[in-house]
Amino acid sequence: MEYLIKNGYVYDPLNNVKGEKMDIAIKNGKIVSPSELSGDAKTIDASGMVVMPGGVDIHSHIAGPKVSAGRIMRPEDHYKVYMRAIPGVRRSGSGKTTPSTYVIGYKYARMGWTTVFEPATPPLETRHTHEELDDIPILDKGCFPLLDSNWFVLEYLQNKDYDRCAAFIGWLMDAIKGYAIKIVDPGVAEAWSLGMGVGLSLDDQIPNYNLTPREIVRGLCKANQMLKLPHPIHVHCNRLGFPGNYVSTLDTMDAVSDLALNQDTPIIHITHVQFTGYAGDSWATLASGGEEIAKYVNNHKHVSLDLGQIVFGDVTTMTADAPFEFVLHHLAPGKWSSTDVEAETSSGIVPYRYKKKNFVNTVQWCIGLEVALLVKDPWRIFPTTDHPNAGPFTSYPTVLAWLMSRKAREKVFEQVNRRGLRKSALQAIDREYDLYEITIITRAAGAKILGLKDKGHLGVGADADVAIYNLNPEKIDFSKDWETFVKAFKRAAYTFKNGEMVVKDGEILRHMYGETYYVKPRVPESLLKTVVEDVKTRFREWYSINFENYVIGDDELRAVKPIQVETTLKG
Amino acid sequence: MFTLITGRTLEQGRTMEIGKFTKDYMDRVAICEINPEDLKKIGVESGSNVKVKTAYGEVVVKAVSSNTTSPGVVFIPMGPWANMVVNPDTQGTGMPNLKGVPCQIEATGEAIPGIYDLLKKISDKTFEAKISKPEVAVSGRSETYSNVVCCFCGCVCDDLEVSVENGKIKSVKNGCAISMAKLLNYDRERAYKPMVRKNGKLVETSLEEALNEAAKILAEAKYPLIYGWSSTSNEAMRHGVYLAELTGGVVDNTSVSCHGPTILGTQQAGVVKATLGQIRNRADLIVYWGCNPVYAHPRHTVRYSAMAKGRFVKGRKERKIVVVDVRPTPTSKIADMFIQVKQGMDYELITALRMAVKDHTIEAPTVAGVPREKILELADMFRSARFGVIFLGMGLTMTSGKGRNLEEAIKLVQDLNEWTKFVLLAMRGHYNVTGTNEVIVWLTGYPYAVDFMLGYPRHNPGITTATDVLIRGDVDAALIVASDPASHFPRKAVEHLAKIPTIVIDPRWSPTASLADVFIPTRYVGIECEGVVYRMDGVPLRAKKLVDPPPEILSDEEVLGKLVEKVEALKLGR
Incomplete structure (x- = not known):
């Protein structure tokens, strides 16, 4: 099918298009020049509407063993929120904070998002993650393997054998179809295996290893640079969820600053920074460390951030930071799940509710927004909710409205804990994001930091992933009329995925599947051979499955999109 | 009495x-x-x-x-x-x-x-053994496969070595008694032709006709049961969920009669688990509660638990083993301590242990037949372990209390984490019961017993569970895949199954196949075709194909794919 999207206000930051009236042409799943369309092209009248690339989410827990563990332990999350099947059009599903796979795909697409990455998968169970990703309709996707407590990584780093560490990661990414290096409370899973690791700091020693979290972060950052992976190391900092932890966050960012080679692109991505942006020395004295973090980011180009913005209401917290979930189990007694994965990682899950009148929750809500509003460069800040930890991804339109409208924020100011509100600079900030900046943080910058060259823009040759919203930027003052923005962003007027119209008037039109991205770093043969032999020798001792059954074949996934990467490794 | x-x-x-x-x-x-x-x-x-x-x-x-x-x-x-x-x-x-x-x-x-005498007591259908002689594929390849994934129990051992000669399995290395029995005898009780019941008797027919008949049964049913799954691949399970949605029926797997109550316990309390390798590498205290792995999971103790050599805990000598059961078992023979609990009183014993762990006073001199001193000793062992694990079996799920027993056991382990590192794991029976639970949960939001009567998934154990919809007589047709409820469900459930039009898709002939109205033979996952299966701890593995399937026999996944198309055509008018 060919389409001509006519007369829309086009927002395409990667091509410097700032809301100009333009036509966008779609043919064979790609954006083409309008002159290439045949007479059969269908015209979409987008006059008075906004046209953007499809949304790109770099951090949302949508698939894998812990997500399903969350679903299993929370039937109550599914009773009231469900989607009916429309025979022949869409499948059914259920769940609010831990929705089933079809619901995830449909709800993202309804908001105009078309690419989403799962940011934490245990390598041993990544076959499971891919099975779930395969069953998420419409979206393109990928996943980040957890590597900070992987025994091979720890051994190589302990021996300062960075070449082999990088070669191992290169092999692993290809073997289990991963996309980027994920670090969660570096080294914590090894400590948690001994029932330790609560409040692990950047310079503490990891049990059984002569290593500190700092060395793990630096080592993996070096490996990432050697492999030249498209995405920087994706780091959940130590001491997440503890008052005073903004210092750890600053230290973690600074721990790799000397590795930055004056390039424009970040070499470390700090994820859900709200959870590691706390000043104060107890819950009673909690305050925002957001200003300090924003100041650092404004002065250092090697860092990018995503928010983990709190949205008031029910959530399901789930993270590979198992000791923190154990702590949260005490703060919010009730259900608690935890799983250890041999030789690699661990995880925990606790249901939680953020309350407006709660002092701590109010401070948390302020921190995310404060950081987003104080960081000047929109290319290095991402408005995530760390779905489903700080809020479900379906709250994105609301989060964006808070960024776009001081009035929207003021409305919340009236409802939240007064004392909590004074613990950050948020009330003093007047900045409001414009629609162009919103386009950057929700699409263009995501595609850029993931290194997806055909995503996040509408230039000729880009993937035809397009969102059209019923919003007239010439008529609407988002600062005042943010509710209209929320309404339009909740249900896109149209969403196109790979040139197919999948959403119209906010409703799903068809069930189809996207592709799974993974990286294939080119590791020199002799080095690869040495490392694989090394892994094989110890695999039998360390793992309960055989090496050969660990590797995932391309044919096991519905549709793969391998990204070849030239590394700097030498044989 | x-x-x-x-x-x-x-x-x-x-x-x-x-x-x-x-x-x-x-x-x-x-x-x-x-x-x-x-x-x-x-x-x-x-x-x-x-x-x-x-x-x-x-x-x-x-x-x-x-x-x-x-x-x-x-x-x-x-x-x-x-x-x-x-x-x-x-x-x-x-x-x-x-x-x-x-x-x-x-x-x-x-x-x-005999089995047929039993079936005749509950139904007036004609039962005939339709078992035919093994049909060997023509190609007859010879090869030795290593790293073979065993598709029998929840251990899913992946280190078997299987030699195939002229298209037939000749020998199996590393397998347990059950795994060897399966791999060397899988073609002994099979029927190789699709069948449809005509004038009361099952007669051979083409796959196409059998599928048409099956599709008709499902499309005409108001509330069909789509059941089984635990002995097939995740790929097949996906079709099962879709069929239930298309027909407004209920989809369930065999967890209903094994660890369904463990899931109910998890819904109440969460669960604290570890993969088997983590347990092998670190556990210095292993408790088998209401399970008998030496019988039911023969290699479990050697590969993953009591006897296994791990990175930090080197073997049996460095571990303490406790067995809690209503009677001594072969597993209790290898234990350091055997606790005999009174039948049906596990809940009381777990509660007493929780009290002892928290230093609460237990006033009764014995609880569930166990002396107070023993309970205190056990609690002390638990607290002083470096890494403890409780393996839970059907001794807890099938006995009175059911899900509550599991909830209490989970809470005991959660409590113990205040003291030391402690986890638990359900000893899942069928090789892919875990995987099919996962597929159902990620597609619908609920792990088993999912009802689509209203067009969206609902889950209400006791109402939408396979056993209950059969025992109450709610369902008006059934599709049974890779399972044998006629052998493992209570008589009342089997009686209703025999009354309603039933489709059976299975590699082998079974008592359930005997009462089918449509029977479609398929390939064995892990022998004649590939498929993804999940071990009891959730570790996913891809089962291999070892021998060529008999001529014209398709996999569960393929047969169900065709069935989906036909039901879609009838339901959606495509």
């Missing part, structure tokens, strides 16, 4: 894999283990026939003297004979009372009924 318990045995598992229509199977399963003292009391000699009577039915089986069975308790291995007398009440959990049923036992001159 005795108390009847049922469960797995090694011989039950082994002979089942050779064939349920063999004399061997009947000899091992149509038995009742009774304490010698009790035998004397009722005046029955070991080896003679007895009639077991409960409020739910009666059955004739062979009495077998057993020292490990406590006085007052009798044991019948799970299977068609036990089903005649177990209590079908699921008490709102989906799990019938398969353990702890009051029964009477008397000497009888009656013969032990």
Whole structure:
């Protein structure tokens, strides 16, 4: 099918298009020049509407063993929120904070998002993650393997054998179809295996290893640079969820600053920074460390951030930071799940509710927004909710409205804990994001930091992933009329995925599947051979499955999109 | 009056894999283990026939003297004979009372009924064995495969070595007794042609006709049951969920009658787990509670737990082993401590342990038949372990309390994490019961017993569970895939299954196949085709294809894919 999207206000930051009236042409799943369309092209009248690339989410827990563990332990999350099947059009599903796979795909697409990455998968169970990703309709996707407590990584780093560490990661990414290096409370899973690791700091020693979290972060950052992976190391900092932890966050960012080679692109991505942006020395004295973090980011180009913005209401917290979930189990007694994965990682899950009148929750809500509003460069800040930890991804339109409208924020100011509100600079900030900046943080910058060259823009040759919203930027003052923005962003007027119209008037039109991205770093043969032999020798001792059954074949996934990467490794 | 318990045995598992229509199977399963003292009391000699009577039915089986069975308790291995007398009440959990049923036992001159005799008692359908001689694929390749993924129990061992000669499996290395029995005998009780019941008899037909008939049954049904799955791949399971959605039926897997209650416990409390490798590498205290891996998961102790050599804990000597069960088992023989709990009183014992762990005073001198001092000693062992694990079996899920037992066990482990590192793991039975639970949960939001009557997924154990919809007679058609409920569901459920149009898709002939109205033979996952399966701890593995399938036989996934198309055509008018 060919389409001509006519007369829309086009927002395409990667091509410097700032809301100009333009036509966008779609043919064979790609954006083409309008002159290439045949007479059969269908015209979409987008006059008075906004046209953007499809949304790109770099951090949302949508698939894998812990997500399903969350679903299993929370039937109550599914009773009231469900989607009916429309025979022949869409499948059914259920769940609010831990929705089933079809619901995830449909709800993202309804908001105009078309690419989403799962940011934490245990390598041993990544076959499971891919099975779930395969069953998420419409979206393109990928996943980040957890590597900070992987025994091979720890051994190589302990021996300062960075070449082999990088070669191992290169092999692993290809073997289990991963996309980027994920670090969660570096080294914590090894400590948690001994029932330790609560409040692990950047310079503490990891049990059984002569290593500190700092060395793990630096080592993996070096490996990432050697492999030249498209995405920087994706780091959940130590001491997440503890008052005073903004210092750890600053230290973690600074721990790799000397590795930055004056390039424009970040070499470390700090994820859900709200959870590691706390000043104060107890819950009673909690305050925002957001200003300090924003100041650092404004002065250092090697860092990018995503928010983990709190949205008031029910959530399901789930993270590979198992000791923190154990702590949260005490703060919010009730259900608690935890799983250890041999030789690699661990995880925990606790249901939680953020309350407006709660002092701590109010401070948390302020921190995310404060950081987003104080960081000047929109290319290095991402408005995530760390779905489903700080809020479900379906709250994105609301989060964006808070960024776009001081009035929207003021409305919340009236409802939240007064004392909590004074613990950050948020009330003093007047900045409001414009629609162009919103386009950057929700699409263009995501595609850029993931290194997806055909995503996040509408230039000729880009993937035809397009969102059209019923919003007239010439008529609407988002600062005042943010509710209209929320309404339009909740249900896109149209969403196109790979040139197919999948959403119209906010409703799903068809069930189809996207592709799974993974990286294939080119590791020199002799080095690869040495490392694989090394892994094989110890695999039998360390793992309960055989090496050969660990590797995932391309044919096991519905549709793969391998990204070849030239590394700097030498044989 | 005795108390009847049922469960797995090694011989039950082994002979089942050779064939349920063999004399061997009947000899091992149509038995009742009774304490010698009790035998004397009722005046029955070991080896003679007895009639077991409960409020739910009666059955004739062979009495077998057993020292490990406590006085007052009798044991019948799970299977068609036990089903005649177990209590079908699921008490709102989906799990019938398969353990702890009051029964009477008397000497009888009656013969032990065969499987068909049992089926004839509950249905007027004609039953014929349709087993044919093995058909070997033409190609007849010869090859040796290593790293073979075993598709029998939840251990899913992936280190088998299988030699294939001329298209037939010749030898198996590293396998347990059950795995060898399966791999060397899988083609003994098979039917190779699709069949449809015509004028009361199953007659051979083409795949196309069988599929048409099956699609018609499903499309015309108001509320079909789509059940089984635990012995097939995740790929097949996906089709199963879709069929339930398309037909507005209910989809369920065999967890309803194994670890469904463990899931109910998890829904209440969460769960604290670890993969088997983590346990092997680190656990210095291993508790087997209500499970008997030496019989049911033969390589479990060697590969993953008691005897296994790990990175930090090197083997049996460095571990403490505790077994909690209602009677001594082969597993308790390898234990350092055996705790005999009174049948049906696990909940009390777990609660007492939770109290002891928290230093609360236990006033009763014994709890659930266990002396207070023993409970305190055990609590101390738990707290002083470096890394403890409790493996939970059907001794907890099938007995009274069901999901509550598991909830309490989970909370005990959660409590213990205040002191030390402690995890638990359910000993899942079928090789892919874990995987199919996962597929159902990620597609619908609920892990089993999912109803689509209103066009979206709903889950209400006790209402939407396979056992209950059959026992109550709610469903008006059934699709049974890779499972044999006629052998493992209570009599009342099987009676209704025999009444309604039933489609059976299975690699082998089974009692359930015997009562089918449409039967479609398929390939064995892990022998004749590939497929993704999940181990009991959730580690996903890809099963291999070892031999070529018999001619014209497709996989479950392929057959179900075709069935989906046909049901879609009828339902959506495509």
